[in-house]
Amino acid sequence: EQLAFDQLKTAITSPAVLILPDPSQLYIIRTDASRVGIGAVLLQQQPPDSISTPTSALYKPVAFASRSLKPAEKKYSAIE
Numbered sequence: 451e452q453l454a455f456d457q458l459k460t461a462i463t464s465p466a467v468l469i470l471p472d473p474s475q476l477y478i479i480r481t482d483a484s485r486v487g488i489g490a491v492l493l494q495q496q497p498p499d500s501i502s503t504p505t506s507a508l509y510k511p512v513a514f515a516s517r518s519l520k521p522a523e524k525k526y527s528a529i530e
Contacts, residue, residue, distance in 0.1 A: 462514060469494065469510045478509060483528045489516035 461467065471477075476495040482488070493509040 462511070467511060469496075469512055471512050477512070485519075485524060487516060487518045490514070 471494060475497070478493045478495070479490055480493065481490045491514050492512045494512050496508045496510055498508070
């Protein structure tokens with residue numbers, strides 16, 4: 451399991467996956483929380499190309515962030 455996690459971590463943080471931000475394009479932040487940690491990804495809308503259709507937006511990751519919750523933070527509800 452640790453090997454699979456390490457491979458996934460390497461894959462999603464490699465330069466081939468992350469893009470440089472373009473200030474002229476739309477940004478979206480997606481967040482997630484559990485009892486033990488929190489995470490977020492900053493996505494940016496990409497201009498349509500020959501692969502995607504004009505009616506479907508394509509978003510690529512600019513950055514990822516995550517961390518474990520501290521003992522006191524584990525007592526908070528997910529909406530706080």
